[in-house]
Amino acid sequence: MQSSNFKFRVAEDQPQSDHILEAVYRLRYQVYVNEWGFESPEDHPGGLEKDDYDEHSRHFYAYTGAEDNVIGTARIILGSKGVFPIEHHFNVCDFPPGTARHQIAEISRLAISKEFRRREIDQVIFNSGELPLKELEQNQEQTKSRKHERRKCEHELIRGIYLLTYHESVKLGLTHWVAVMAKGLQIILKRWGIPFEQIGPAKEYHGVRAPFLLSIRNLENNLEKKNPELLKFAKQEFSGMT
Numbered sequence: 001m002q003s004s005n006f007k008f009r010v011a012e013d014q015p016q017s018d019h020i021l022e023a024v025y026r027l028r029y030q031v032y033v034n035e036w037g038f039e040s041p042e043d044h045p046g047g048l049e050k051d052d053y054d055e056h057s058r059h060f061y062a063y064t065g066a067e068d069n070v071i072g073t074a075r076i077i078l079g080s081k082g083v084f085p086i087e088h089h090f091n092v093c094d095f096p097p098g099t100a101r102h103q104i105a106e107i108s109r110l111a112i113s114k115e116f117r118r119r120e121i122d123q124v125i126f127n128s129g130e131l132p133l134k135e136l137e138q139n140q141e142q143t144k145s146r147k148h149e150r151r152k153c154e155h156e157l158i159r160g161i162y163l164l165t166y167h168e169s170v171k172l173g174l175t176h177w178v179a180v181m182a183k184g185l186q187i188i189l190k191r192w193g194i195p196f197e198q199i200g201p202a203k204e205y206h207g208v209r210a211p212f213l214l215s216i217r218n219l220e221n222n223l224e225k226k227n228p229e230l231l232k233f234a235k236q237e238f239s240g241m242t
Contacts, residue, residue, distance in 0.1 A: 005064065005153060005156060006062045006063070006064055006071070006072075006156060006157060006160060007062065007063055007064070007067075008060065008061070008062050008160045008161065008163075008164045009060070009061055009063070009067075009164075010058060010059070010060055010164070010168055011024060011058075011059040011060070011061055012058055012059065014067070016067075019068060020059075020061065020067065020068060020070070021054075021059060022048065023061075023068045023069075023070040024059055024061050024070055024073045025048035025049055025050050025054075026047055026048060026049075026070075027070050027071070027072075027073055027111055027113060028048075028049035028050075028073065028109055028111050029044055029047050029048055029049040030111075030113075030114070031111040031112070031113075031114070032049050032109075032111065033049055035114065036206070038206045049109075053075075053077045053085060053108075054075070056077065056078050056080075056081040057075040057076060057077045057078065058075060058076050058078070058105075058168055058172075059073065059074075059075045060073065060074050060075065060076075060161050060164045060165055060168070061073045061161075062157050062160060062161060070113075071112070071113040071115065071116055071157065072111065072112045072113065072116070072157040072158070072160075072161055073109065073110070073111050073161070074107060074108070074109060074110040074111070074161050074162075074165065075107070075108060075109050076105035076106065076107055076108075076165060076168070076169065076174075076177070077105060077106040077108060078102070078105055078172075079101040079102055079103070079104040079105055079106070080101060080102040084104075084106045084178060085106060085108065085180075086106055086178050086179070086180055086211050089180065089205055090180065090200050090201075090203070090205075090210070090211040091200050091201060092178070092199050092200040092211045093199045093200060095176065095178075095213070096176065096213075096215070099175060099176060103173065103174055103175040103176065104174065104175070104176045104177070104178060105169065105172075105174050105176075105177055105178075106177070106178045106179060107165060107177050107178070107179040108179065108180070110158070110161070110185075112154065112157055112158065116153045116154060116157060117154055158188075159192060162189070162192075162194060163230075163233070163234040165177075166216070166219065166234055167234055167235070169216055170216070174216060175215065175216055175217065176213060176214065176215055176216065177196075177213070177214045177216070178199075178211065178212065178213050178214075179196065179211075179212050179214075180205065180209050180210070180211055180212070181196070181209060181210070181212060182207060182208065182209055183202075183208070183210065186198075186210075186212055192227070192230070193219070193222050193223045193226045193227045193230065193231075194214065194219060194222075195214065195218060195219065195222050196212035196213065196214045197212060197213055197214070198210050198211065198212055199211050199212060199213045
């Protein structure tokens with residue numbers, strides 16, 4: 001997928017996938033280790049934030065300029081290899097009856113480069129609990145313009161990554177996603193027509209978070225009603241993508 005600002009790809013489908021994945025892991029290290037301290041540096045040598053789940057995941061990334069200039073990423077962990085991380089950390093209800101584990105994937109490790117994030121979006125994604133600092137600018141119009149442009153970038157990046165995730169999930173025959181997220185992110189996704197539903201109690205886990213489930217069929221039906229152009233875009237834009 002290509003937009004006016006960014007390009008979106010599946011890392012495993014690229015000729016230099018190992019090189020791209022290294023850039024993905026470096027961005028995750030910057031966000032999850034350096035900026036937020038969710039992971040310990042000792043557990044991720046070489047400045048690469050990786051875990052065992054990466055070996056059976058599909059990684060999505062956004063870039064601008066050179067292809068290894070990764071500025072946004074997320075992954076889906078495929079369910080055919082065992083227990084999902086969400087099942088280790090949360091008391092989740094049973095998955096939908098009749099759904100095979102290989103039809104489910106867990107979305108995780110959403111990370112956006114700090115260059116393209118506002119402090120407000122940090123609260124939404126990472127649930128930091130901090131109030132954004134007030135910027136003191138002499139030219140208020142310029143400040144307003146910059147904030148508007150950054151908000152557009154953030155939303156374009158997050159939405160583009162989720163649209164590519166949807167397209168790849170359909171190709172893989174997936175029927176459901178599960179995810180752990182802060183309530184704020186779930187609200188934003190619902191506004192876009194991506195209706196995750198909570199399936200277990202919230203708890204403190206790098207901030208207050210809860211487990212969520214989404215039916216891809218419900219996602220398609222919801223977008224057909226609320227945002228058919230977005231669904232059409234998601235289906236057509238990625239067709240034939242390499």
